[in-house]
Amino acid sequence: MKKITRFVLTDILRNRIVIAYAVLMAVLSWTVFNMEDTGSKGVLTLLNIVLLVVPLVSVLFSTIYIYNSAEFIELLLSQPVKRPQIWLSLFGGLSISFIIAFALAVGLPLFLYADFHQAVILFATGCLLSAIFVALAFLAAIMSRDKAKGVGVSILLWLYFALLFDGLVLFLMFQFADYPIEKPMVLLSATSPLDLARILNLMQIDASAMMGYTGAIFKNYFGSGWGVVLSFGLLLAWALVPFWISLRIFKRKDL
């Protein structure tokens, strides 16, 4: 298991796209902190960048990488290796390398410039988001044999969570404005990892105006302490559940 993970890890960390991603994120975060006058503002700007770029790159790159590893998987399957081990090693390799890229690129300026408490939360959400969207890529890739279809699904997933979900929340809010919808809205926010990540970060910064509707309710309901624990738990579930489903399918898949 360790051998395969190490192999995948060295393969990805040498990949030009991953290096370009790390450089881009590093440039963005250093610029953000040098331009904004206070750390808090910098964190806020950086948060919006992280919420957009990290999921897109993780989900797209991982989906393509899994499809391109078909041969490698086949080769390993004829060897005395446990089936789940192959899938787990791929997941480990991909998510660890994205977390390393994120930590080096964003983590460094973040801890240098921002308030420690806010930095920790943003750093943790960035790492979790990387793992979550790698897991979603595994789900998209196992669903179909066709690479074009799989990549299409992963782009749609990103589009839904990054853009469409907010529209949906807004639409529901206006449609049901006359009813007590606070509780359903909190539940709704749990169905998007990006919404959760945003709420989680904004609760730390004094910017409730930017938290959006679900965020305001979230804070109201849980307060800061419980809210953080709960949303971290939910984010973790978002990484584990999609991967677990894909693992179950992979175990029974004919190759």
Place this chain on the structure above:
Amino acid sequence: MIRVEAVSKKFGKLQVLQQVDLICNSGECIALIGPNGCGKTTLIKSILNMVIPDSGRILVNEKDISGDYLYRSDIGYMPQIGRYPENMNVGQVIETIQTLRGTGKAVDTDLYDAYQMSQLLSKRMNTLSGGTRQKVSAVLAFMFNPGILILDEPTAGLDPLAAEILKEKIMAEMQRKKLVMITSHLLSELEDIVSEVVFMQDGSVAFHKSNAALKADTGKDSIAKAISHILREQAS
């Protein structure tokens, strides 16, 4: 040895394997033959657990393979089309498999030397020709002294010299009481190495006979003629 018991497999609506029973003992060289799409490769992939049967069970060395993975350390598999990670070079592929199989064990370098692999080590897999890939597959299949060798169309794409080397190697392994399972369409090539013939049709085993019995039953002097004789009889 391999024992296949009532194995069935469906791909969607297509019944690829239907109640296949097969017993292969060590020391035998079994030719798995049959028309295209009769389920040969699916049967082989089932034995390797790459395809999971819908029903029935498969025993390798007396052990049920479902849920097991260690049994594969006793199998050398040469796929029909060797697909390898494009960005790895030959040396890395061999090294990866070697670390997975456990280093320290003595490796069989007969084919490695015969095919002069040491000169290819730094070549990337995507630059190799089909025949050279087949050589890499053959080297990997024989390298770790497995008790069972499963060769899916081993000589397809190999040049005559390389094919001859492979044939000699197969015969040498049979002398050492190993089980060899070969699928091939080139019946004439199998002639002098095969001891048993398994003929598959429409996803089930049509017959399983020893080479000698097959020839005696049909009154022909070669496997190729015997098989075409049987097919013609069926048609009429």
